Amino acid sequence: MVRTVVQDLSGMGRPVSLTSLAAQAWSRVRRIVTPQSPYRIGDAVVGDDPFKGRREGVVVFLQGTSAGVDTVQGVFFYDHRQLKKLD
Template sequence: MVKTYVPDPAGMGRPISLATAAVKAWDRTKTALTPRSPFKIGDAVVGDDPFIGRREGIVVVRQRNSVGVETAHGVVFYDHRLVRQLD
């Protein structure tokens, strides 16, 4: 199999400090415990925000705790707690 990239030999085999390893482990743990959106791209949802209003659409963007919903008015971003499945 042909590789489409060449690994940089400068970074391979370099020792890292214990502090660097601890910081990387802490960042992975912190990321795993952050809230995530339960919706998948392509789900039909309705978003109800007191400022934007109620809009129905399809999930097109999914970030950590926000959801981008494609509506007739364009893409609207909602907090995942303000969005529910369309029945």
């Protein structure tokens, strides 16, 4: 007997392997444990560094614990521990 209706396999979802689930879980755990900057892009901050001096600006770049602060003199990169929010 010939079937007139064929099931659409795209609606069944894609197969998931155990290694991909483990990789996703590991990346979530690693992201929680790694240190991150408490500042967000667009925050007004003051960077105080003994070598670069004290500069006011806006956060324009974040990567891990580093933050790029756009000032009048240019972009300076600070560790998040050297920054304070501008009042």
